[in-house]
Amino acid sequence: MEFDFETELSKLSREELERLAKSMMTSGVAxxxxxxxxxxxxxxxxxxxxxxxxxxxxxxxxxxxxxxxxxxxxxxxxxxxxxxxxxxxxxxxxxxxxNTGQYFRYNDRWDNDPNDPELGTIVSSExxxxxxxxxxxxxxxxxxxxxxxxxxxxxxxxxxxxxxxxxxxxxxxxxxxxxxxxxxxWQKTYSPKxxxxxxxxxxxxxxxxxxxxxxxxxxxxRDEAMNARFTNRDNDPKGAWRPGDLAAKDKRDRTIYAIQSPFTGKLHYPEAEHEYDQPISVPTRHWSGMTKKEFRTRLEEWGTPYVEQDIGDGRGKALILKGSSVKLNGYAPEADPVVQKAMKRAQTILSQGNSGERVLPTIVFSDDKQRNPGAGRPAIKRHLELISQGRIPWTxxxxxxxxxxxxxxxxxxxxxxxxxxxxxxxxxxxxxxxxxxxxxxxxxxxxxxxxxxxxxxxxxxxxxxxxxxxxxxxxxxxxxxxxxxxxxxxxxxxxxxxxxxxxxxxxxxxxxxxxxxxxxxxxxxxxxxxxxxxxxxTKTIDAKTVLTMQRDELIDVVLTSHWENHKRSAPSLIRVDEESYQYLVGLDQNGEGYFLIWDNGGPVGSLSIDTYKKVALEAKKASIEPPFHVYARYEMFQSPNVRFWKIPDKILADLGLNENDEYNNEDESA
Structure with missing residues (x-):
């Protein structure tokens, strides 16, 4: 039967109606x-x-x-x-x-008693x-x-x-x-039905x-194909690298300016490649990743000083080779002696690669379409060792x-x-x-x-x-x-x-x-x-169940339920299965011993001076140092070597039950 909103709404109390209204107002959709x-x-x-x-x-x-x-x-x-x-x-x-009508089962009695053991019937697609x-x-x-x-x-x-x-x-x-x-x-098949x-x-x-x-x-x-994009053509001591974009989207006037290439004398703008004397009329990108001062310093690593100069392009002051006669119209780099000298210095540095004490340039100029070295756009070196060694999960x-x-x-x-x-x-x-x-x-x-x-x-x-x-x-x-x-x-x-x-x-x-x-x-x-x-x-557990368990049953419950605040998520205790031990039942990851006081043929025993002596002897035999973790019904003897755990209280608490066997389930709905 489908949900009958009006019928169900009439069953709600005032408090439930207020809670529903509050949820819808705060969550928007319920x-x-x-x-x-x-x-x-x-x-x-x-x-x-x-x-x-x-x-x-x-x-x-x-x-x-x-x-x-x-x-x-x-x-x-x-x-x-x-x-x-x-x-x-x-x-x-x-x-x-x-819920395709093949595997999902539902028992209607679970609505009132989720502990009902019946699995229910298959819920059909009809x-x-x-x-x-x-x-x-x-x-x-x-x-x-x-x-x-x-x-x-x-x-x-x-x-x-x-x-x-x-x-x-x-x-x-x-x-x-x-x-x-x-x-x-995720793609579950490459040949859909x-x-x-x-x-x-x-x-x-x-x-x-x-x-x-x-x-x-x-x-x-990262995989080999990704790392193969990084090379070390100039023997950079920092290792393999690949060129990275120096420009970012959006218009920022103060970071939109031309830079003059030391390899060609051409002007480059943050936008996609274009002729130096035809800048884009409406800027859409800006130089990113460093200040103008840092940009100038790194350009000078190619051997020629740079200056800031207004070239009349309506942008910020350009970074120009010092002494260059560059202009927007009618400029011929091959006739500019400053550019010719800068080209020779840059080509020499490029061909020498890593040699001597010289610092390699961190701004590089890519090859152009004719594969002329340095004739393309400026880029920043992205070294593999400095890039995250993983890839971001995305589309x-x-x-x-x-x-x-x-x-x-x-x-x-x-x-x-x-x-x-x-x-x-x-x-x-x-x-x-x-x-x-x-x-x-x-x-x-x-x-x-x-x-x-x-x-x-x-x-x-x-x-x-x-x-x-x-x-x-x-x-x-x-x-x-x-x-x-x-x-x-x-x-x-x-x-x-x-x-x-x-x-x-x-x-x-x-x-x-x-x-x-x-x-x-x-x-x-x-x-x-x-x-x-x-x-x-197996069966549900309460204080009576714990106190009537056989020894092996109780050992299982102790080993599987035990935890302490400072090591709550630690692995389970390791069971000690040796008949020569009367009380020693388990070890934790630190080698600390866990002992269960059990009267021969009888119920859970108490920690007394006599049982403590047996605990100490078994610990010595097993090379276990204090503290000794002791589970028992009552503590009749105390020792600084013992951490005492009362049965059934400790077991119930470890299972989320309080002293009245009521389940202590905090409200996790918030």
């Missing part, structure tokens, strides 16, 4: 849909869940496992459970269901409320995604034209229109910052060397820049074999490019719709190629209604094969290295 009130609040009703580690599905060394996560479960519940990462994610890259259902499913997830981001974090979300406009309006509402960084139009009207060859990536003033957009890597990813970043705005990426859908399928086939059932897969190049631009080299990437694991694979490749240390968290539920929890089959297999180099048919490829920890979301 997206209205049936059930919006509950959709805006639904995320606060989601309960965190117990996370069970699945050691048989871990990949890599213990240290590598602790850096990355593959979580099997519903993504809204998973993001709520990942409370320790709230406000810690650098980049979210995700590819939600496109369903009159399919857009409303999709929006209601996406709204709370976008809110949680925003909460997961750092203040400088960025969301890049893939979409096609089915829900492009609805998603854009939701993102404007959740993130704010001012925080929109880009609408990327036939269509009645216009064939679709592109999809989109909407990119939003949590706060655009804090977000950073990195340059793309079609042009490769000009800009010195300052520009706004990306609406951009189009050719398939050779971002890959295309068939490439993504080929990549998946190559690493796990055919028969996986996926029809659309994002290419690695597209995801790697987004990660390169908006995630720092030691940053954390989250993908709540992991699918086949392209995001994790892309991060592993980036780390292998450039030596970065990016981490990832992937969330995938799979299709349990079809008996296919492909988080533990396809997604897991792809990441495993990428890390180890394993390929179908016994083939091998270069391993990318790295690793990940596999976790499964």
């Amino acid at each position: 997206l209205s849909f049936h059930g919006k009130r509950s959709a805006m609040q639904i995320a606060k009703k989601v309960r965190p869940r117990q996370t069970r580690r699945e050691p048989k599905l871990h990949v890599g060394s213990p240290e590598a496992q602790s850096k990355n996560l593959l979580i099997e479960g519903e993504n809204l519940q998973a993001m709520v459970t990942l409370y320790k990462y709230r406000g810690q994610v650098d980049l979210i890259i995700t590819d939600p269901p496109y 369903d009159g409320s399919r857009h409303t259902k999709w929006i209601k499913a996406m709204m709370p997830r976008l809110q949680i995604m925003k909460a997961m981001l750092k203040p400088s974090g960025v969301l890049a979300i893939c979409i096609d034209d089915n829900e492009l406009f609805h998603l854009g309006m939701m993102l404007d509402e959740v993130f704010g229109e001012k925080n929109r960084l880009a609408i990327i139009n 036939k269509a009645n009207h216009v064939a679709s060859a592109t999809e989109y990536v909407l990119v939003y910052a949590k706060d655009q003033s804090l977000a950073k957009t990195e340059h793309l890597a 079609f990813w042009a490769d000009e060397a800009y010195e300052e970043p520009i706004e990306i705005g609406a951009a189009s990426w050719e398939h050779k820049e971002s890959g295309h859908s068939q490439t993504g399928l080929n990549e998946l086939d190559a690493i796990v074999g055919k028969g996986h059932g996926f029809q659309t897969v994002k290419p690695l190049k597209l995801i790697k490019k987004i990660a390169h631009i908006w995630c720092p080299q030691n940053g954390l990437v989250l993908d709540p719709y992991a699918g086949s694991g392209t995001t994790g694979h892309a991060i592993l490749e980036l780390n292998s190629e450039i030596g970065s240390d990016r981490r990832f968290i992937l969330i995938e539920q799979g299709s349990p209604e079809n008996g296919d929890k492909y988080a533990r089959t396809l997604t897991w297999q792809r990441l495993h094969n990428a890390i180890t180099g394993k390929r179908p048919g016994g083939k091998k490829a270069a391993p990318l290295g790295g690793g990940f920890e596999y976790r499964l979301l």
Whole structure:
């Protein structure tokens, strides 16, 4: 059923009407849909869940496992459970269901209880409320995604034209229109299918910052073709260079004047090339990048002094070779002895290049159309080593060397820049074999490019719709190629209604094969290295659940939930699996030990003088120095060597629950 505005409006209270009016007055445009009130609040009703580690599905060394996560479960519940990462994610890259009538499911009971375990039914393309259902499913997830981001974090979300406009309006509402960084139009195919009207060859990536003033957009890597434009014909000690334009657009009278070439005696103006005695009547450009005094000094590097002189052209005073008889009409440079001497000096300097102690000129004169050296327009040397070693992302990813970043705005990426859908399928086939059932897969190049631009080299990437694991694979490749240390968290539920929890089959297999180099048919490829920890979301958690857990269950919860303010986004704790230790259960990245006091065959124990002695002995055996992080029910003994964590209080707090087991979900809608 489509949204009935009048019916829904009559249900609103005075306070809700005032809030709606205020939103429309301040935002200008608001997206209205049936059930919006509950959709805006639904995320606060989601309960965190117990996370069970699945050691048989871990990949890599213990240290590598602790850096990355593959979580099997519903993504809204998973993001709520990942409370320790709230406000810690650098980049979210995700590819939600496109609502094409094939994959998107919706359970009507989620409107009131998002913890309902049923997946719902496929929303067909004929369903009159399919857009409303999709929006209601996406709204709370976008809110949680925003909460997961750092203040400088960025969301890049893939979409096609089915829900492009609805998603854009939701993102404007959740993130704010001012925080929109880009609408990327990437070429998904180079051979579009036939269509009645216009064939679709592109999809989109909407990119939003949590706060655009804090977000950073990195340059793309320069390629060999770009660097080949830089040469070093004069053996400049600063290295390769290329000529750069000395003129800029717009009229500025004080910087519009003629300069006389030391190679030809001709006059040059900021406008495009023209005869020296025919200046453009309406100036459109001006000299840029240096003062007139600096311009004169650099011209004199060609061996002849310059003076400022009014030549009657209606412009500013020209920079003229000292003593030259130059004039606008009837002037012959070949008859001017000053020009002839200047030409010889300039040609000598040009032919000698870098020799002796002489400083090479920084203003150069290009060849003319007949390839006469120095006979063309003036330009400034742009040295490769002084130019940003990256290229600015922009329309079609042009490769000009800009010195300052520009706004990306609406951009189009050719398939050779971002890959295309068939490439993504080929990549998946190559690493796990055919028969996986996926029809659309994002290419690695597209995801790697987004990660390169908006995630720092030691940053954390989250993908709540992991699918086949392209995001994790892309991060592993980036780390292998450039030596970065990016981490990832992937969330995938799979299709349990079809008996296919492909988080533990396809997604897991792809990441495993990428890390180890394993390929179908016994083939091998270069391993990318790295690793990940596999976790499964189980039952909801509260104080009673924590206190009735078995030892292994409680160890899992401690290791996966623990965080401290000064190292909140640190990798997970590394589990210690040695039967000789009674209390030692984990280590952090600094080698500090974590101990769980557990009575033999009984419930969680207390920290007493006796249990502390055992902790100290186990620490000594494992070569662990204080402080010792101790989880226990009560603290009966205190020591300066111990950082005590009370069970269940610490665990509940780490999951965003307060002492009354109420979910502490801050309002992230502002």
